Amino acid sequence: MNAPFDRRRAQAGPSRRDVIVTATAAGGALLVGCSPTNLMALGAENEVGAFGPFVKIAPDGAVSVVCKHIEFGQGNHAGLAAIVAEELDADWARVGWEHAPANARLYANGAMGAQLTGGSSAINNSWDQLRKAGAAARAMFVQAAAARWDVAEGEITVENGVVSHAASGRTTDFRELLPDAARLTPPAEPTLKDPARFTLIGTDRVRRKDSLAKSTGQTRFTMDVQADDLLVAMVAHPPRFGAKVASFDAAAAKAVPGVVEVYEIPTGVAVVASNTWAAKQGRDALTVTWNEDKAETRSSTDILVRFQGLASGSADLAEGEEWQAFESQGDAASQTGDALEIGYDFPYLAHATMEPMNCVAQVSGNKARLTFASQGPTLDQLNVAKVVLNLPGSVEIETLPAGGSFGRRANFQSDFVVECVEIAKKVGKNRPVKLVWTREDDMAAGYFRPLVHHRVRVTTDAEGYPAAWTHRIVTQSIMKGAPMRGGGVDESAVEGAKGSPYLAATPHVDAQLLTPDIGVPVLWWRSVGATHTAYVMEHTIDQLARRAGQDPVDYRRALYRKADAKRHLAVLDLAAEKSGWATPASEGWTRGVAVHECFGSVVAQVAEVRMENGEPKVGRVVTAIDCGTAISPDQIAAQMEGGTCYGLSAALYGEVTLTEGRVDQTNFDTYRVLRHSEAPKVETYIVAQPAGAHPTGVGEPGTPVIGPAVANALLALTGDAITAQPFVRAQA
Amino acid sequence: MAATLDVNGKPLSVQAADDTPLLWVLRDELGLTGTKYGCGIAQCGACTVLADGAPIRSCLTPIAAVTGAKITTIEGLEGRHRLQEAWVRLDVPQCGYCQSGQIMSAVALLEQSPQPTDDEIDAAMSGNICRCGAYQRIHAAIKDAAGQPAPGQTTDSQTQA
Numbered sequence: 082m083n084a085p086f087d088r089r090r091a092q093a094g095p096s097r098r099d100v101i102v103t104a105t106a107a108g109g110a111l112l113v114g115c116s117p118t119n120l121m122a123l124g125a126e127n128e129v130g131a132f133g134p135f136v137k138i139a140p141d142g143a144v145s146v147v148c149k150h151i152e153f154g155q156g157n158h159a160g161l162a163a164i165v166a167e168e169l170d171a172d173w174a175r176v177g178w179e180h181a182p183a184n185a186r187l188y189a190n191g192a193m194g195a196q197l198t199g200g201s202s203a204i205n206n207s208w209d210q211l212r213k214a215g216a217a218a219r220a221m222f223v224q225a226a227a228a229r230w231d232v233a234e235g236e237i238t239v240e241n242g243v244v245s246h247a248a249s250g251r252t253t254d255f256r257e258l259l260p261d262a263a264r265l266t267p268p269a270e271p272t273l274k275d276p277a278r279f280t281l282i283g284t285d286r287v288r289r290k291d292s293l294a295k296s297t298g299q300t301r302f303t304m305d306v307q308a309d310d311l312l313v314a315m316v317a318h319p320p321r322f323g324a325k326v327a328s329f330d331a332a333a334a335k336a337v338p339g340v341v342e343v344y345e346i347p348t349g350v351a352v353v354a355s356n357t358w359a360a361k362q363g364r365d366a367l368t369v370t371w372n373e374d375k376a377e378t379r380s381s382t383d384i385l386v387r388f389q390g391l392a393s394g395s396a397d398l399a400e401g402e403e404w405q406a407f408e409s410q411g412d413a414a415s416q417t418g419d420a421l422e423i424g425y426d427f428p429y430l431a432h433a434t435m436e437p438m439n440c441v442a443q444v445s446g447n448k449a450r451l452t453f454a455s456q457g458p459t460l461d462q463l464n465v466a467k468v469v470l471n472l473p474g475s476v477e478i479e480t481l482p483a484g485g486s487f488g489r490r491a492n493f494q495s496d497f498v499v500e501c502v503e504i505a506k507k508v509g510k511n512r513p514v515k516l517v518w519t520r521e522d523d524m525a526a527g528y529f530r531p532l533v534h535h536r537v538r539v540t541t542d543a544e545g546y547p548a549a550w551t552h553r554i555v556t557q558s559i560m561k562g563a564p565m566r567g568g569g570v571d572e573s574a575v576e577g578a579k580g581s582p583y584l585a586a587t588p589h590v591d592a593q594l595l596t597p598d599i600g601v602p603v604l605w606w607r608s609v610g611a612t613h614t615a616y617v618m619e620h621t622i623d624q625l626a627r628r629a630g631q632d633p634v635d636y637r638r639a640l641y642r643k644a645d646a647k648r649h650l651a652v653l654d655l656a657a658e659k660s661g662w663a664t665p666a667s668e669g670w671t672r673g674v675a676v677h678e679c680f681g682s683v684v685a686q687v688a689e690v691r692m693e694n695g696e697p698k699v700g701r702v703v704t705a706i707d708c709g710t711a712i713s714p715d716q717i718a719a720q721m722e723g724g725t726c727y728g729l730s731a732a733l734y735g736e737v738t739l740t741e742g743r744v745d746q747t748n749f750d751t752y753r754v755l756r757h758s759e760a761p762k763v764e765t766y767i768v769a770q771p772a773g774a775h776p777t778g779v780g781e782p783g784t785p786v787i788g789p790a791v792a793n794a795l796l797a798l799t800g801d802a803i804t805a806q807p808f809v810r811a812q813a
Numbered sequence: 814m815a816a817t818l819d820v821n822g823k824p825l826s827v828q829a830a831d832d833t834p835l836l837w838v839l840r841d842e843l844g845l846t847g848t849k850y851g852c853g854i855a856q857c858g859a860c861t862v863l864a865d866g867a868p869i870r871s872c873l874t875p876i877a878a879v880t881g882a883k884i885t886t887i888e889g890l891e892g893r894h895r896l897q898e899a900w901v902r903l904d905v906p907q908c909g910y911c912q913s914g915q916i917m918s919a920v921a922l923l924e925q926s927p928q929p930t931d932d933e934i935d936a937a938m939s940g941n942i943c944r945c946g947a948y949q950r951i952h953a954a955i956k957d958a959a960g961q962p963a964p965g966q967t968t969d970s971q972t973q974a
Contacts, residue, residue: 154908154945288904295909296900298847298887302910305846313841338830357850358829358837435851435859435910435944484849484910485944520852715904719950723907726946749856749942758935760948 131263132221134187135214136165137179138263142242142256144171146211149181149188149196150203151456153483153490154723155780156289156716157203161211163287163712164204167279168215168271171255172242173286183458183478195459199491199605201680201778204712208776216271218262225261226253276710276773287713291482303453303481304517306441311513312341313357314504315364315522318349321376321742322527323600326350326369333366343367346503348496353508357517377600378742381532384599385426388534388555391595392424404593407575408552411589416549421624422538426805427613429737430530430606431752436484437523440501445511447471449502452513454483457491464495468502487727488605492528493563496602524752525744529737530606531557532599533574535617539587545629546640549589552578556613557603558596570594573605577614577677577785582644583622601739607727608679611785615677616732616806619789623673624802633674633793634662648707649676651768652685655705659766660687670700673794675786681777682708686725686786688761690794696809699729699761699791704783707768709776717779718765724783725763730755732788734807753809761787816880820845821889831877835869836860838876839886847887847913851942858941861914862886868921885920887913896920899958907945915941919955928959 130137137145146162158178166176181188181196188196191206219239226244227234230251238245245252255262281287294300319325329350331343339359344351350369354360390396398404440453442465449469455461455478462473469476483490501516508514518526533556542548558571572579575594584590606612626636634657641650653676657663666672670689677684684707689700704721711717734753738745746752792803814830820843829838839845839862848871851859855870862871863885890897896919899905906912915938922929922937929937934955943951956962 154906156907289906291909292901292904292906293892293897295906295912296897296916297890297892298845298913300909301846302849304850305840307844307846356837356841358833358841433944435857435908435942436849437851483908485908487944517850520854520857719904719907719947722949723946726948727944730946748854749852750854754942754944755946755948756940756942757938757948757951759939760946760952763949 129187132218133214133267134181135211136169136218138218138255138259140256140259142175142254142259144169144176144255146176146178147181148178149190149207150198151180151454151480151483151486152291153454153456153486155203156713156719157780158291159287159289159716160204160712161207162290163281164208164211165215167281168212168274169219170239170241173281175242178290180480183455183462183476183480185459189459195457197457197459197491199456199488201682201781203778203780204776205681205778212273213271216273217267220268220271221262221265222255222258224265225258229258229261279772282712283710283714285715288715300482302436302484303439303441303515304436304484306452306481306513306515308513311441311515312353312355312508313360314351314353314501314514314516315360315519316346316349316351316500316516317364317367317369318522318525319371319373319376321371321373321378322602324371324373324376327372328370330368333368334363337363337366339363342508344504344507346500346507348500348503351504351507353504353514360517361519376742379599379739380741381429381737381739384532385534387597388532389424389426391597392534392536392553392555399597402595402597404595405570406591406593407570407579408584408590408592411549413549413551413589413591416540416589418540420538420540421621421628423621423624423802424804425535425537425613425617425620427533427616428735428806429532429601429739430612430731430735431524431737431746432485432487432489432606433524433749433752433754434483434485434487434489437518437520438489438497438526439515439517440498441513441515442501442505443511443513444469444502444505444509448475449505450477451498451502452479453481453498454486454490455480455498456483456486457495460491460493461495461498464499465502468499468506487607488609489528492604496526496528520749521747524737524746524748527602527744528604529601530612531559531603533613535613537617537621539621539625541625541629545625545631546643547583547587547625550584550587550592552590552592553595554578554593555595555597557599557601559603559605559609561596561598571596573609575614576610577679578618580678581618582646582649583618583640585646586640586643607724608781608784611677611679611781612731615675615679615785616789616792619675619677619786620792620796620802623793623796627796637674637676648683649678652676652683652705652707655766655768656685656687656703659705659764660703662687667701671794671798673790673792673797675789675793677782677786679782679785682706682779682782684721684782684786686790688787688790688794690791690798692798697733697791697795698759699787702761702763702787702790703766704763705766705768706779706782707770708779708782709774710770711767712776714767717767720779721765721783722763724781725787726755726760728784728787729761729791732791732806733809736807736810816876818876818880818884819882820884821886822883827876829876832875834872835862835874835876835879835884836871839871845886845888849910849913851911851914856942857911858918859911859914861917861941863917863921866921866924868918885917887917890916890920894920895958896923896954899954903950903954903957905947905950905954907947911941911943915943915951919951919958922955923959928961929955
């Protein structure tokens with residue numbers, strides 16, 4: 082359970098030193114924002130406890146692991162805490178966790194250089210760091226016990242928080258040793274456990290620590306922050322991206338009981354009230370006239386047609402647009418002959434977290450303090466600092482658990498965070514302001530998974546394997562808004578196509594990306610590039626296997642062998658075995674398979690599909706994953722279950738459309754998402770690993786595979802490829 | 814504009830207009846923040862509470878419609894309901910934001926049908942959206958709380974071989 086905010090707790094405030102802010106894609110794509118001097122400096126005094134930034138031991142001996150990554154469902158707190166507990170040999174039942182304060186110097190993501198959760202990197206980048214943190218704390222207790230008993234440190238053992246000296250039969254615990262241990266200096270290079278001797282990691286004992294609070298309504302989300310003097314704000318936003326306030330009439334809004342004030346802010350008109358309902362009624366009573374001179378007025382169909390034309394070559398490039406190669410070998414253009422040529426369309430997608438975007442901010446002069454679910458504290462500090470005219474390190478953030486994110490809560494503009502701070506700055510006096518977005522506000526705000534078009538042309542050799550692969554991707558660049566991003570390919574748009582073992586197994590490859598500018602804000606969305614590249618690669622492969630008259634599993638095996646893709650082969654073999662691929666599917670069901678590597682983990686799925694009432698119904702889904710050392714098998718399974726639902730929801734139903742620049746979908750009545758009766762039954766199998774294998778992430782890799790697995794089942798059922806998502810479109 | 818509501822067995826006086834949605838009175842005035850806002854149009858179920866045992870969407874229910882009804886929120890279960898125990902046993906929640914509403918819908922289901930079939934669970938629970946996709950565990954936890962055989966182990970860890 083997250084501890085309530087305590088002003089005395091260690092605060093952000095790095096030392097005066099240069100900080101390289103290497104923000105990143107939630108996806109392996111690295112952008113470099115290099116900040117010259119003292120970027121994060123000027124903060125409150127930062128107190129690092131006796132056991133370092135990641136381990137706190139309470140006077141009663143209870144352990145709290147400080148998590149630098151936000152918990153928004155993915156269960157990373159359990160894995161992070163278990164890494165420390167394993168090396169510390171703590172009693173797992175007495176290990177808790179808390180979110181770290183915003184402090185890039187202490188809590189930067191090792192893969193990114195900024196404090197940011199993304200790219201399924203929480204466990205991956207913390208593995209060495211937290212093993213050392215746990216081992217260092219253990220060493221301090223061992224040293225304290227050895228001194229107290231006057232015995233050699235090597236004779237001390239620690240198990241379940243009990244510190245023993247076998248020869249003399251003496252035992253003690255963290256509580257008793259704490260005063261002595263806390264006076265010692267943590268060793269810089271503590272001895273780590275032999276992974277073969279792990280007793281906690283990889284067991285079913287590694288379970289979530291927050292299930293009780295979340296099953297009793299006691300978890301405190303941003304939406305639940307309350308204070309005596311708290312004001313609630315809602316904002317009237319423009320109906321089109323890029324529009325601004327021209328004028329407004331606040332008289333009716335101010336007449337609503339409970340409305341305190343109305344302010345114009347850069348993103349619209351804010352109504353501030355004493356409670357949520359008054360804020361909503363006040364906001365709805367506003368009359369606002371918008372200046373749409375610079376607004377995006379295209380419809381999503383216009384954008385798609387343009388992308389299709391660019392990919393096929395029938396439309397001319399606009400000024401500034403240029404193709405960028407992301408995979409190139411041989412001479413694909415020279416390869417003629419019978420080809421599979423196919424285009425794929427992917428719509429804009431909303432993240433649609435259960436808890437819409439919100440934030441609590443209080444501003445006094447140039448000092449800002451925020452209490453909310455910050456996915457990228459460093460990004461938020463940078464952006465908020467610009468509003469209050471202070472240094473980023475001065476911005477205090479208490480991170481709360483989020484009601485889902487899927488990427489939405491981290492962006493280079495900190496859109497909803499900055500909006501809240503703009504209002505809190507108007508209110509001033511350090512008075513807390515809670516910005517609440519309605520579901521409609523959230524859905525219309527953009528930061529969507531971009532609309533994407535792929536065009537693929539594959540010629541095959543005499544055995545039916547790819548000989549030449551020509552690939553064109555047209556999409557908006559997610560990373561365009563990144564601070565000081567250099568030129569080159571936006572990796573987040575091509576990851577998964579780039580690096581595909583199928584391309585490695587193809588002699589001639591010509592793969593290129595084009596990223597036109599569109600005035601619709603876009604963002605990473607759980608599994609980022611893989612949301613579309615996995616579909617294109619995996620559905621294309623099944624069509625090629627079909628043309629070659631081969632079984633889709635055997636066809637993939639052959640290509641993985643050519644590409645030396647051992648991990649792909651292993652997950653495919655495991656999924657095929659566990660699903661009974663070699664035997665007929667259950668009566669009335671058709672199987673489809675897909676495999677994809679995402680953020681360092683490789684997932685294979687075999688899905689059973691049938692048509693019910695004119696829509697695909699997905700039943701059993703056998704999942705095999707290679708994620709290195711499995712720290713919490715239970716939470717890996719949970720992420721495969723949940724990630725599969727998230728990906729299936731998008732593949733079957735997810736679509737945001739724009740009509741003349743206005744978002745058509747407003748709420749869950751028009752943005753269809755997967756519901757209980759539509760959920761598949763996911764089984765998870767984890768590929769065996771050598772002890773000590775570096776763990777990789779599980780939050781996102783479970784998402785992109787189900788779409789193509791279902792499409793491949795439908796291909797087997799109907800003989801037709803599916804060239805656009807979603808598969809089930811809303812009735813016109 | 815004063816009204817008296819029976820919430821979790823206690824008569825509580827509230828100051829709100831008759832047409833104020835119950836959700837905002839529970840959360841902002843009574844401080845019962847376990848009940849969540851998700852959509853405001855009765856599409857997602859995050860705001861589900863019980864009125865005389867029946868599940869209602871508090872986001873669209875004016876308080877005037879429930880004066881006199883016995884209202885039960887997640888806090889009223891006091892953490893002791895067998896569904897809550899099953900939720901913890903199976904680690905159902907992910908982000909957890911929808912789970913109060915899920916549990917209240919499930920409470921109403923088990924009151925109506927102590928041994929629900931899969932189809933009954935599907936029907937009763939499909940008004941509650943979970944974007945994390947914890948549906949499989951929600952389903953299993955309802956069966957577990959109903960004393961029905963738990964489904965087979967779905968995780969087969971072959972790690973650290």
